[in-house]
Amino acid sequence: MDLFLVIDILGTIAFAVSGALTAMKKRMDFFGIFIIAFVTSVGGGTLRDVLIDANVAWMRDLTFVYVIIGATILAIIFRKKLGYVRRSLFLFDTIGIALYTVVGVQKGIAADFPPLICIALGTMSACFGGVIRDILCNEIPVIFRKNIYATACIVGGAVYFLLLKTSLSSNFIIIIAGSVVITIRLFAVTFNWSLPSIYGKQDAES
Amino acid sequence: MDLFLVIDILGTIAFAVSGALTAMKKRMDFFGIFIIAFVTSVGGGTLRDVLIDANVAWMRDLTFVYVIIGATILAIIFRKKLGYVRRSLFLFDTIGIALYTVVGVQKGIAADFPPLICIALGTMSACFGGVIRDILCNEIPVIFRKNIYATACIVGGAVYFLLLKTSLSSNFIIIIAGSVVITIRLFAVTFNWSLPSIYGKQDAES
Amino acid sequence: MDLFLVIDILGTIAFAVSGALTAMKKRMDFFGIFIIAFVTSVGGGTLRDVLIDANVAWMRDLTFVYVIIGATILAIIFRKKLGYVRRSLFLFDTIGIALYTVVGVQKGIAADFPPLICIALGTMSACFGGVIRDILCNEIPVIFRKNIYATACIVGGAVYFLLLKTSLSSNFIIIIAGSVVITIRLFAVTFNWSLPSIYGKQDAES
Incomplete structure (x- = not known):
């Protein structure tokens, strides 16, 4: 459990820093940077909680609010040196979406939603903070153009449900499903994967 | 009742295809196209359900999720031929907003909101999927510039309330109010109606 | 209490007019102008109520809906003369955010949220209508670039909590916290304050 909290905090930091960088x-x-860092971190989970009519976690437990404030301040101070830690940030971010996906799926299961909706809730938890960030920054959400990010979450969520039919322990299922998300994302970025384009070659530059 | 379900599904298809076309x-x-098709179809109803604190329909009953997935895949495959079916799509879309308006008004009445709010909820159900679509696509919502679409819903909702004071049967009221929405929209598009502009002529080009 | 209602209505008018001007x-x-005026006025409070799972006030009590409709119509009719009343509007607007901040903080306290979240809810009530307005108008929210507006609310909210530890009467605390918001905002605008920039001078023009 403790390990999950540590991962969760590392993921939150990675999301917050990514938001702060976009805002800068x-x-x-300051205020804008903090708000963007904040919605990037907790926006997806908040949308999920509003849709399933659950309590919004960060409003009762301030841990993540403090983590985000701290990460944002550090991101502002070290904004010129963040290039050096980009690799670690990417790792945290990838672990973060894996964890957010699993948490979202589990919240859906706990509230008794159908599997397809649980997978959607997991994907939403992991990806929609970035969507809200892009809307607030007046950009078309990057995830709608390069979706391996979301695809990794969808596949990871589906694996979670497949494994539920086995006799594997709950922790083991979480670790496998999370690893699937991480693996797909790492491979996708390493080999520059993207979904097969539906558009012709003449549009490749757009 | 069955007839209403058929209309609802046809409307959902029309909305999904319109969203998919915008995304393309x-x-x-793929992922972006599906998300845009999805929010165009169910975004207005979801916002309504969150505001009135009702359960979000598509999260419990997957019928519409499947319909939207199917419609999106077909829209992608036949994207070059959609010009030929544009007329049917427009018809479905118009019938769809009529139905969505009535459904929204009825949900408002069931939750005991004042008539003005029920009409707003009906209009929101029919129109705000398109607003969210346009925000996600980084456009000023088209409905804020060409509002006959929304006006048709508002008038239809008002007619619904007027008829409630008569002794007409519930189904009959639904059909009349829906027909008002459809008629206004068809006339508006056929004769290129728009609200009287508040801006001077020198701005006509903008 | 009556005085608060009057201030609330004046604030609503100021927000609605500011929204209508942006939309114009x-x-x-017409429809777009009204919707933008509406979300500018009630958007922040609505987001707050959705997040804390409270009833959305304007959906049960139509007073503010009527006030916004009236203010929007007047703003459209007198749009060319609004320059003359800009000073009064600015005053109403400033008093409005002070009141919205206090109301938001109080709603948070009533629902037993931690102080930091209550201050965030107050700031959200006062500022996020403008954020939604800017998103719908396809702009980067102005508040993310010139944040004295939000800073005034945050400081006012913090003062509210500090004074709660004293033996001052509730009304007195409200008036002091509200005055802090108003004073900071008036000084900020008068002396053109902004947060210290984190960007270098070469970027001053952007």
Whole structure:
């Protein structure tokens, strides 16, 4: 359990830093940077909780609020050196979406939603913070153009349900499903995978 | 009742295809196209359900999820031939907003909201999927510029309430209110109606 | 209590007019102008109520719906003369955010959220209507770039909590916290304050 909390916090940090970097690119001020970091971290889970009518976690437990405030301040101070830690950030971020996916799927199962919706809730938890970030920054969400990110979550969520039919222990299922998300994402980025394009070659530049 | 379900499904297909077409214009990938088709179809109803604190329908009953997945796949496969069916799509879409309006008004009445709010909920059900679609595609919502679409829903909702004071049967009221929405929209598109502009002529080009 | 209602209505008018002006700049039609005026006024409070799972106030009590409709119509009719009343509007708007902040903080306290979250809820009530307005108008929210607006709410909310530890009467605390918001905002605008920039001077023009 403790391990999961550590991963969760590392994922939150990675998301917050990614949000802060996007906001600084748009030359926002402190407040804007913090808000963007915040919604990138907790936006997906918040949307999930509103849709399933659950309590919004960060409103009762301030741990993540403090983590995000700290990460944002560090991101602002070290904004010129973040290139050096980009690799670690990417790793945290990848582990973070794996964990967020599993947490979202589990929340869906706990509230007794059908498997397809649980997978959607897991994907939403992991990916929609970034969607809200992009909307607030007045961009078309990057995830709608390069979806291996979301595909990894969908496949990981599906694996979770397949394994539920086996006799594997709950922790083991979480680890396998999470590893699937991480593996797909790492392979996708390493080999520059993307979904087969439905558009012709003449559009390759767009 | 069966007839209403058929209309609902046809409307959902029309909305999903309209969303998919918009997403393809923005050159999104599979995932992006599906998400845009999805929010165009169910976004208005979802916002309504969150505001009135009701259960979000598509999260419990997967019928519409499957319909949207199917419609999106067909829209992608036949994207070059959709021009030929545009007329049917427009018809489904128009019938769809009529039905969505009535459903929204009825949900408002069931939850005991004042008539003005029920009409707003009906209009929201019919129109705000398109608003969310346009936000996600980084456009100013088209409905804020050409509002006959929304006006048709508002008038239809108002007619619904007027008829409630008569002794007409419930089904009959639904059919009349829905027909009002359809008629206004068909006339508006046929004769290129729009609300009287508040801006001067020199701005006609903008 | 009556005084608070009057202030609330004046604040609502100021927000609605500010929304209507933004929408008219984007050349929206009647419907678009009204929707933007509406979300500018009630969007922040609605988001707050959805997050804390409270009833959305304007859906049960139509007072503010009527006020917004009236203010929008007047803003459209007198759109060319609004320059003359800009100063009064600014005053109403400033008083409005002070009141919205206090109301948001109080709603958070009533639902037993931690102080930090209550302050966030107050700031959200006062500021996020404008954020939604800017998203719908396809702009980067102005508040993310010039945040004295939000800072005033945050400081006012913090003062509210500090004073709760004293023996001051509830009304007195409200008035002091509200005055802090108003004072900071008036000073900020008068002396053109902004948060210290984290960006270098070469970027001053952006």
